Amino acid sequence: MADATDMTTLTDEPGETGPRRSTGVVDTDADGAGRRWDDGLIARHAAGRKGAGAPGVTVGVAAIDGDDGTAPADAHQPIGGAYEGPLRVRLDALRELVGLSRTRIDGTTLAEAGRVLDEASTRQRLSSRHTVVAIAGATGSGKSTLFNALAEVPISETGLRRPTTSAPIACVWSEGAAGLLDRLAIPGRLRRRPLAGGDGDEELKGLVLIDLPDHDSAVVAHRDQVDRVLALVDAVIWVVDPEKYADAALHERYLRPLAGHAEITFVVLNQIDRLPGEAADQVLDDLRRLLDEDGMALGEHGEPGATVLPISALTGQGVGELRELVGRFVQERDAAARRLSADVDAAARRLRSVYVADGRTGLGERSREEFAERLAWAVGAVATGEAAEREWRRNAGRACGTPWLRLWRWYERTRTPGGAPQPAEVIVEDELTARQRVEQAVRTVSEEAAAGLPRPWAQAVREAAVRGAVGLPEALDELAVTAGPPSGRPARPAWWPAAVLAQASMTLLQIYGGLWLVGQIIGVLPPGIIPPVLVMLAGIVGGPLVEWACAAAARGPARRYGQDAERRLREAAAGCGRAKVLDPIAAELMRYREVREQYSTVSGLTR
């Protein structure tokens, strides 16, 4: 018994021991159905009671569930060569998927997938020549009678006392199925052989038939047995009768959740001898309709799906046909693979919400640009650029301006209060970048990246962004100092000395003209008003002209200088943001894409 060591053994009834595991598909859905079921006065009252009545069972199952959440990840083994083709690929992809998402998705969500992998590897190690078929149904539908009819020997006790069968009984048609029965935890005393010893019955060779207790009796332990075994068998024969074929308990708790397992499902309408005339056909049609409403595909017209058959185990009507069908089914020997395939389908369907979300995923170019833009705002790139440009122009103006204009401006400044030039402040600042803007930029970009992702992955993206943003403001502070404009005087263009020279010569001309005039007035120089006036005028007009020309000429270089300063800061900030925030986000998105691809493989969308 391969798995027996890590399983908890619970004893519900004397004489019935064995490993009990979380029953996966059926179990989870039974809970779901239980909730749906829990909508009436009567059912609800009983539910409350049941919980109170059997606390031991509930606690035990919960403990195993918890165990299942962590164990399968380490426990499962690689799939060997038994399942070829698509199933093998899908199982591999599922294993990969579980491995990739273990840190992102909590264990309980992945437990189901882990269980499927476990069961796949366990079943694959056991005999592939055998097909395990369970007979399930409600109390009094005639499961045991059918079981005996198929085995052609009264193995299972039939009777009127309800419920009759309390533990699963097995009947094995050929040797070598011990491992399979160990897995189902059927004790040796409940393993039987058919009348002919099994080997003589070529038709059903390889069949392991299990007679289950009823699923709807007042004895809760029976239902647990049914749920446990149903999760492990290769195929199921549901026995219904004309009275109970529309029971909510059957359809809501079992057939609807197991609708995906249609290919390994037989539904037989037993006791048709109780129905008069055409009523049997009517009931059969109604049963087909109900199965269709449950979402179970019906295997009619050669399509894959559930087989529906009217029989009478008591009179033997239809039993031969069932034998034949089961025999053919067993000889195909792919029931186990089909069952696993359906299990993988179910697991994939259940995991869909954590792997697939509608909406485009990925971080667009626009989002990246906006992020860079926000960071640039945070470090003040635009303002820094403008300030650098203005400072450059001011310097140019100061260098090339006429001295008189400068004098007037100084006078103006002293007149207005507070306008006097202040000593340059020496401010020691620790936070140069705007924290709130960085925070907002990171939040926005992570929201945009997380849009269209399933919840766990969106959360992972957000976490990656937050982690990356931890040192971001400090790094930007540093950048603002290193990549900001140099504190010294900015470089000057080549024509600058010439302009300064021209402006100086204009001033000199004015002084020269003035001196000439003064010399004429005091009589040192010969009179002649025109030349000095012209010289002075040239100086007076030329000074502002040179200043104006310089200002015009300086506009271009100033803008370039400012833009350079802005770009430097902007690029540095964007680079920093990319390295710290965008790259981790992109890595997380990549991981999601990878997982998404694996999921498509698992769900069989791409082959």
Added chain:
Amino acid sequence: MVTLDVRPQLIDALSALRDRVAAVRLPLPLDGAPRARQTREELLAQLDDYLVPRLRDPEAPLLAVVGGSTGAGKSTLVNSLVGRRVSEAGVLRPTTRTPVLVCHPDDCHWFDGVRVLPQLTRVWLTQQEEDGGAGAWSGDDEHALRIDTAVALPRGLALLDAPDIDSLVVRNRVLAAELICAADVWVMVTTASRYADAVPWHLLRTAKEYDASLVTVLDRVPHQVIDEVSRQYAALLTKAGLGDVPRFTIPELPESAGGGSGLLPTTAVAPLLDWLTHRVRDPAARQQAVVRTAAGVIGSLNVRMPELAGAVAAQYAAAVRLTGAVEEAYAAERERVRGRVKAGAVLAGDARTRWRGHPRDSSARELLDSLVESLAALLQCAVAAADERVTEAWRREPASAAVLTPGPDREVSERIGMAVRRWRRVVEEMAEEEVRLLERNAAPDPETVAALLAAALLGGHRTRVAGERLAERIGAQGALRLRDKGGDLVATYIDDVLHFERDRRLAPLDALDVAPEPQAELIAALSVLQKEM
């Protein structure tokens, strides 16, 4: 003890209790909420359909509701008791989708009004004595109750054929429970192959819990095993503490599956009919049957009302927790914003560069612009962070699923931008006012004053100089006055913005209107009722 006299006070107390129960709202999806909602529905059903009408009209006919699993043969049983096909019986399940009530023609007036089951529309099928009359009616109204009359029934007895208690059609299940709630006598039908099923036993246990007048019918028992099955069933009933419940066994006949006339022979159902007739004819037996069920229901109120009140309290507690999470998040963000403003976080990045360049490299307007933008960014950031905290806290609360979470909408930033611009306008006006008061000929530029004031208010310790410059321009007194007023203004605007966003976040929760009062009212109504009894 309840008797069958009309007691106005008791009816008043029950009506008051009913109104309280009807007023209960359980909008939050807590763990116990579905159960509590069910309890509320059932209480209403039992009060409306059974208890109040019964206490008002003690002489009204006895209503026996026939309930059981699908295929148990309820309709066949009712038809056989009446002696005519009033309810459709068949092999296809579920058969009875519309409940059928059968009474004596003289009792009709009790059921045509809204005395019992007021939510079901009456459909009349009387005086169609010809065979197949019942089957011809095929209208599948969602909320219909077919009423039929039959002289075969004794006066003062009405039979109701309910849908299956375990029907695949959920509505049928709910309706069945509702109808059973309205019964004076519960007739539980099960079969030889079903008597150990879980579902019928749920019904039996419920009946026991409410101490209702109960009869069980073991139907469709094959002749050869009738004794054994009957004995077995009796043993199970005794084990469940229901040994004293009257038991009737009906063998499986061809008619059970729709063969022949579809009616069981009179001999098969005679004991049951006799029992029912006895309940009606014998005043003592009738009294006992009615009083027992009524007392059971009233007694069960003692348990169910506190349960409902507890659920209401849990709802209120959850609402308080959700509100608390929002308030806490916004309060924390408010503190953070205030701290950040004090630390000069607004004067960072762009604003800081502008401030350093002022007045040489950047104008007052630019400085003011950048400060306002920076403040808006700080507030947006605070709101987003608060929302994030709320989302995180609410994720742990199952109740939050019912509350719409407004997504990160564009309007938030617009609203904040507007508030901050309004603040700027007020600051500018204050500055203009102050400058006008100066009456100096070399008055400073109001825009510069406004920019300096904003810098002084938002820059924290970084802009100590701003205050000095402000004082230079408009005098120390004016500067102090402006800064005091401006400081209050900043605090007010920050609070306004955050309070508005918090209220917006709380609006969907407030709309659910989860209050603590209903709990107390429920308990009060119950204690009034208990005093009456």
